[in-house]
Amino acid sequence: MEILKKISLFTLPCVVFLVAIIVLFGRKRNYFSFFLDGAKAGMKSAVSLLPTMCALIVSVSMLTSSGLCDYICSLLAPFFEKIGLPSEIFPLILIRPFSGSGALAVFEQILSKYGTDSLPGICASIIMASSDTFVYVICIYFSTTKIKKTRYALPVCLFVSVLCIFLSTIVSRVLLNIL
Numbered sequence: 001m002e003i004l005k006k007i008s009l010f011t012l013p014c015v016v017f018l019v020a021i022i023v024l025f026g027r028k029r030n031y032f033s034f035f036l037d038g039a040k041a042g043m044k045s046a047v048s049l050l051p052t053m054c055a056l057i058v059s060v061s062m063l064t065s066s067g068l069c070d071y072i073c074s075l076l077a078p079f080f081e082k083i084g085l086p087s088e089i090f091p092l093i094l095i096r097p098f099s100g101s102g103a104l105a106v107f108e109q110i111l112s113k114y115g116t117d118s119l120p121g122i123c124a125s126i127i128m129a130s131s132d133t134f135v136y137v138i139c140i141y142f143s144t145t146k147i148k149k150t151r152y153a154l155p156v157c158l159f160v161s162v163l164c165i166f167l168s169t170i171v172s173r174v175l176l177n178i179l
Contacts, residue, residue, distance in 0.1 A: 045144060052143045056136055060099040069094050085169050088113075088120035092127060093165055097157075100133045119172055126168035131161050 023031050063069050073090040081087055088110060096103040107128050114120045134157035142150055172178075 049140060049144060052139050056098065056139060060095070060102050063098070064095070064102065084173075085165065086120045086123060089123050089127065089165075092124050096127065096131055097133060097135045097161060099136065103128065103133070117176075119176060119178065122172040122175060123168045126171055127164060130168065131164040132157075134158075134161060 069091055072094060073087070076090060077087040080090065092103055092106045092110060095106050107124050110124045111121050116122075116125070134154075138150060138153055138157065142148075142153075
């Protein structure tokens, strides 16, 4: 274990040193101009993503601030509790597809309120680890690549997200011996 710590300490400096050697003594190319070209392309991409990012941030803020999220959770709670999902994770289920930081805040609230070894805590942990902010990803990636028709991307993402939710409940119940 001690040798792994020593190797990890020297890995990054060695990689940086090797890149510097390659740049200095490699073929005579203008690597700085390549860097500047890449930075310019990155800036163009960042500027083209700003409207999409603003729309997503505003919509998530409106969803949580208006109380719509809490209202939807209260409507769906009886149905989902009948099929075995803990109602404490509903805000996470609603926010996770849209916002990673919003989902992280809800996740932290679940862990602090119910504990890490509780059914809601373990379910929330599995959901955070196995699902993604697919609406955000679809909006960003498709707007960057100028794809207008998302085709099967959204239905597949919804299916996988629902699968993650139900499997998280099953795995959590198995871990806690609640089946």
